[in-house]
Amino acid sequence: MGETYGADETLLWALRCRECGGRTCEAVCPTYRVTRRESLGPRGRLSLIAEFLGDDDGAKGPGAAELFEAAFTCLHCGACASQCSARIPIPDVVLSFRALLLRRPFR
Numbered sequence: 001m002g003e004t005y006g007a008d009e010t011l012l013w014a015l016r017c018r019e020c021g022g023r024t025c026e027a028v029c030p031t032y033r034v035t036r037r038e039s040l041g042p043r044g045r046l047s048l049i050a051e052f053l054g055d056d057d058g059a060k061g062p063g064a065a066e067l068f069e070a071a072f073t074c075l076h077c078g079a080c081a082s083q084c085s086a087r088i089p090i091p092d093v094v095l096s097f098r099a100l101l102l103r104r105p106f107r
Contacts, residue, residue: 002092003089003092003096004092004095004096004099005092005093005096006096007053007100009096010049010053010093010096010097010100011049011050011053011054013046013088013089013093014046014047014049014050014053014093015050015054016086016088017042017043017046017047017050017086017088017090018046018047018050019086020043020084020085020086022084022085022086023043024083024084024085025041025042025043025080025081025083025084025090026041026042026043026080027083028079028080028082028083029041029042029079029080030075030077030079031073031074031075032044039066039069039070040069040070040073041080042080042084042090044070045070045071045074045090045094046088046090046093046094048061048062048066048067048070049071049093049094049097052067053097053100067101068101071094071097071098071101072098074091074094076091076094076095077091078091
């Protein structure tokens with residue numbers, strides 16, 4: 001852990017998650033286990049990231065509140081990454097997305 005990615009790499013990692021189909025990452029995610037909200041689990045977070053970064057102007061994707069909640073409730077414990085069959089560095093992707101969110105204007 002500890003890698004930082006730009007927008008393009010972050011999007012590629014998030015899209016790779018969509019191909020997996022597994023849910024073992026959710027079973028070990030503390031925020032998902034407490035809330036049972038998909039958007040606050042690893043797959044949900046990466047899905048929101050892919051939706052937001054894949055939208056050219058950010059206008060049709062998820063709203064700022066939903067994105068910030070998903071990005072900033074991740075505890076970066078690494079449990080999800082240890083269970084990820086696609087070997088996605090999920091905490092690093094979420095951390096990189098946080099940085100991107102803080103630099104991007106919202107409408």
